[in-house]
Amino acid sequence: MATPHEPKQDRSRATRQRLLEATIDCLAEMGWAAATVAVVAERAGVSRGAAQHHFPTREDLITGALEYMFDTRMDQAKAEAQTIAGVDEGVGRTEAVVAGLIESYTSPLFKAALQVWTHAAADPVLRERIVPLEAKFGRIAHRRAVEALGVDDTDPVAHHLVQATLDLARGLGLADVLTDDSARRKEIVQQWSATLHSALFAPS
Structure with a gap:
């Protein structure tokens, strides 16, 4: 998990990686229908807005x-x-x-x-x-x-x-x-x- 003292670029990279890993987990465990941006963002522990900042669309x-x-x-x-x-x-x-x-x-x-x-x-x-x-x-x-x-x-x-x-x-x-x-x-x-x-x- 990123900390407030980490450089912004590192925090952004860490957030992106968490979203990608959460997407893979959702797809593998729950299937396509469940792998929405909202579900992935929740699983990754980030806001939906942060998720859409990195990935504007599903x-x-x-x-x-x-x-x-x-x-x-x-x-x-x-x-x-x-x-x-x-x-x-x-x-x-x-x-x-x-x-x-x-x-x-x-x-x-x-x-x-x-x-x-x-x-x-x-x-x-x-x-x-x-x-x-x-x-x-x-x-x-x-x-x-x-x-x-x-x-x-x-x-x-x-x-x-x-x-x-x-x-x-x-x-x-x-x-x-x-x-x-x-x-x-x-x-x-x-x-x-x-x-x-x-x-x-x-x-x-």
């Missing part, structure tokens, strides 16, 4: 939350990459990368984003904002996966296998929304990792 707030979600996920991916770097080359490392990608789609961040995607499908104004963001996020996520796996993305086979892994991860994330799918997911991670590693790294 669309601004939601868009900002999506960008914050993605930045948070990328920070997590960097931390995971440092851990994976210590894993010996081989199928174990490939499995660690695949597991990290898939688990990222079962987090509250994914569940919050799913609420936005679902609503944007029926809201042309929101969709116009979200589609370019998602395209950007997809490109960066693909590049991060390529780097983590250590493959040559100019190879069409490698490119499509990485994308298939991301698509698989998203599908498994959807399967986990209503029920705990962790046991089945673990088996799929192991099987897909072995298949992927063989396809990417088997001697030609």
Whole structure:
């Protein structure tokens, strides 16, 4: 919580972050309908006027939350990459990368984003904002996966296998929304990792 002695810019940044985190929590826990500016502001512990100072419209707030979600996920991916770097080359490392990608789609961040995607499908104004963001996020996520796996993305086979892994991860994330799918997911991670590693790294 900001204190009166903190610089105004720092307090403003802290308020903005609380609003973004509260938006993600509201979306993930209560759904789209509940994630209004008023509810988010109350959850963040700020006035509605302060919230609208940072995000004049609900669309601004939601868009900002999506960008914050993605930045948070990328920070997590960097931390995971440092851990994976210590894993010996081989199928174990490939499995660690695949597991990290898939688990990222079962987090509250994914569940919050799913609420936005679902609503944007029926809201042309929101969709116009979200589609370019998602395209950007997809490109960066693909590049991060390529780097983590250590493959040559100019190879069409490698490119499509990485994308298939991301698509698989998203599908498994959807399967986990209503029920705990962790046991089945673990088996799929192991099987897909072995298949992927063989396809990417088997001697030609």
